[in-house]
Amino acid sequence: MSQISIVFHSGYGHTKVVAESVKAGAETIPGTKVLLVPVEEVDAHWADLEAADAIIFGSPTYMGNVSGPFKTFMDASSKPWSERKWKDKLAAGFTISGSPSGDKLNTLQSLMIFAMQHGMVWIGNAELPYNEEGINRLGSYTGLMAQAGQVAPEVEPNLADRRSAELLGQRIASAATRWAKGA
Ligand SMILES: Cc1cc2nc3c(=O)[nH]c(=O)nc-3n(C[C@H](O)[C@H](O)[C@H](O)COP(=O)(O)O)c2cc1C
Numbered sequence: 001m002s003q004i005s006i007v008f009h010s011g012y013g014h015t016k017v018v019a020e021s022v023k024a025g026a027e028t029i030p031g032t033k034v035l036l037v038p039v040e041e042v043d044a045h046w047a048d049l050e051a052a053d054a055i056i057f058g059s060p061t062y063m064g065n066v067s068g069p070f071k072t073f074m075d076a077s078s079k080p081w082s083e084r085k086w087k088d089k090l091a092a093g094f095t096i097s098g099s100p101s102g103d104k105l106n107t108l109q110s111l112m113i114f115a116m117q118h119g120m121v122w123i124g125n126a127e128l129p130y131n132e133e134g135i136n137r138l139g140s141y142t143g144l145m146a147q148a149g150q151v152a153p154e155v156e157p158n159l160a161d162r163r164s165a166e167l168l169g170q171r172i173a174s175a176a177t178r179w180a181k182g183a
Contacts (some may be wrong), residue, residue: 001031002176004169005049008058009039009070013153014096015060018146021162022056022094025169032173039073050080054090054176055120056169057111061095064103066110074114087119090179092172094144094165096157108143123175127167134160135167144168 004026010016016038023034035052037045049055059070066074080086093111095104115122125144127136137160138145144165148156157165 001033002053002173002180003033003035003048003051004054004056004173004176005035005037005045005052006056006058007037007039007042007049007073009060009067009073011060011062011067011069014146014148014157015058015094017153017157017162018094018096018144018165019058021157021165022058022144022169022172025166026173028166028170029173029177031177034169034173039069042073042076046080050085052089053180054092054172055086056172057091057093057114059093059095059107059111061097061102061104061107064106066095066107077118081118084119089118089120090123090172090176091115091118091120092123092143092168094146094168096146096148096161098147098149100138100147102147104138104140104145105142108140108145112142123172125164125168126171127164133163134158135164137161137164
């Protein structure tokens with residue numbers, strides 16, 4: 001049994017779709033319990049984050065970095081930071097932006113450094129690109145990148161990006177199962 005929390009911000013619904021895909025993928029691993037935590041509701045979930053084996057962070061890329069509300073959550077985590085509450089938990093991250101690049105790497109690096117500040121153990125994205133399904137089509141290994149133009153979240157992120165997000169969720173859930181067992 002392992003517990004995963006996905007903390008995310010989504011201004012217009014696109015990051016939420018990615019978060020839901022990560023959750024769906026994680027839930028394919030037996031014994032995995034996944035909680036979605038919008039940053040606006042984090043105050044009700046600090047105990048859940050403390051209890052998690054893995055925390056996955058998701059933010060849209062706004063102005064080449066995490067969004068303002070996500071940064072507010074990062075700063076609010078200084079209490080668990082000072083108490084080392086998330087030390088040795090697994091961590092991973094995802095982001096989405098309008099452009100194929102959009103400077104998303106900077107957002108993932110912010111998420112990774114945030115996890116390192118907390119003493120967490122960062123897991124990247126292991127999927128190779130250049131496959132017919134478009135898995136990891138944006139070629140990101142630090143974490144998951146997705147893309148959505150100015151269309152509804154039901155249209156983009158596309159199926160390839162949703163499937164890529166599922167695979168990230170699966171990877172973290174498999175790792176969390178092993179991590180929780182101490183194997
Ligand atoms: C304030 C703001 C800043 C943005 N900055 C970028 C950016 O730096 N690079 C980019 O490619 N897209 C940028 N975008 C587009 C968003 O990343 C994109 O629409 C994303 O899908 C939004 O996710 P959300 O619906 O979860 O908020 C920006 C959008 C907004 C609203």
